[in-house]
Amino acid sequence: MKFDIVTIFPEMVKAPLTEGIVGRGIERGLVDVRVHDLRDFTTDRHKVVDDVPFGGGPGMVMKPEPLFRAVETIRADRGAPGAVVLTSPDGPPLTHAVAERLRDLKHVAVLCGRYEGVDERVRQHLATEEISIGDYVLSGGELAALVIVDAVARLVPGVVGDAESVSRDSFATGLLDFPQYTRPAEFEGMVVPPVLVSGHHGEIERWRRRAALARTLERRPELLETSALTAEDRRLLKELLEERERKGAAQ
Numbered sequence: 563m564k565f566d567i568v569t570i571f572p573e574m575v576k577a578p579l580t581e582g583i584v585g586r587g588i589e590r591g592l593v594d595v596r597v598h599d600l601r602d603f604t605t606d607r608h609k610v611v612d613d614v615p616f617g618g619g620p621g622m623v624m625k626p627e628p629l630f631r632a633v634e635t636i637r638a639d640r641g642a643p644g645a646v647v648l649t650s651p652d653g654p655p656l657t658h659a660v661a662e663r664l665r666d667l668k669h670v671a672v673l674c675g676r677y678e679g680v681d682e683r684v685r686q687h688l689a690t691e692e693i694s695i696g697d698y699v700l701s702g703g704e705l706a707a708l709v710i711v712d713a714v715a716r717l718v719p720g721v722v723g724d725a726e727s728v729s730r731d732s733f734a735t736g737l738l739d740f741p742q743y744t745r746p747a748e749f750e751g752m753v754v755p756p757v758l759v760s761g762h763h764g765e766i767e768r769w770r771r772r773a774a775l776a777r778t779l780e781r782r783p784e785l786l787e788t789s790a791l792t793a794e795d796r797r798l799l800k801e802l803l804e805e806r807e808r809k810g811a812a813q
């Protein structure tokens with residue numbers, strides 16, 4: 563999986579990529595990330611990357627030429643990326659499905675925007691899509707780019723050691739995760755649900771599925787509309803809803 567990140571703060575982006583799971587993916591040769599300094603694609607003595615907005619107003623706007631030249635250089639050196647993503651709070655949100663789609667493209671360029679603005683011609687004629695990582699403003703798109711790279715890279719086979727853990731992750735399953743516990747079985751009076759230490763694998767699976775459904779119902783009910791539910795899941799959900807009814811009625 564190839565990534566090319568274009569930024570005015572290359573050092574901000576590079577360090578986190580050397581750590582953790584993405585770092586290991588890079589070491590193993592499964593992920594290849596190049597970070598490009600946008601200023602290297604300017605042609606003026608002062609390496610100017612932004613300018614005042616036409617029509618007036620506060621803030622600066624990122625100039626189109628350096629961004630177009632950066633992507634042109636990436637195309638020449640690394641081949642045409644399958645997507646040119648502009649990080650932007652105006653874009654559709656990053657989801658598991660978006661991360662899977664980008665993973666399948668094998669080569670993604672990410673342009674780190676800034677909220678004050680990016681010349682509209684970049685959005686219309688250079689970026690193939692915009693992606694937001696949430697409804698808040700960041701000082702720049704660098705952290706958003708890192709979030710995108712992390713979410714996509716961990717879906718590349720072999721990057722996460724345990725493939726089963728990736729396919730079982732919440733959002734991969736369409737549900738929130740079930741609660742996890744580790745030793746000790748009792749800590750300061752707080753106990754681990756006995757079924758988990760029972761060794762009954764069938765019962766453990768059922769308990770986990772029910773707990774995942776309960777948590778999703780409680781916190782993110784809208785996810786249930788798009789997750790793949792079995793007949794048994796629907797039966798459990800009905801049970802959970804009835805339980806909720808009874809508890810609600812008792813109060």
Ligand code: 4F9
Pocket residue numbers: 649650651675676677678693694695696697698699700701702703706
């Ligand atoms: C990008 C915010 C993606 C949320 C880019 C300032 C941004 C952002 N998601 N904020 N520049």
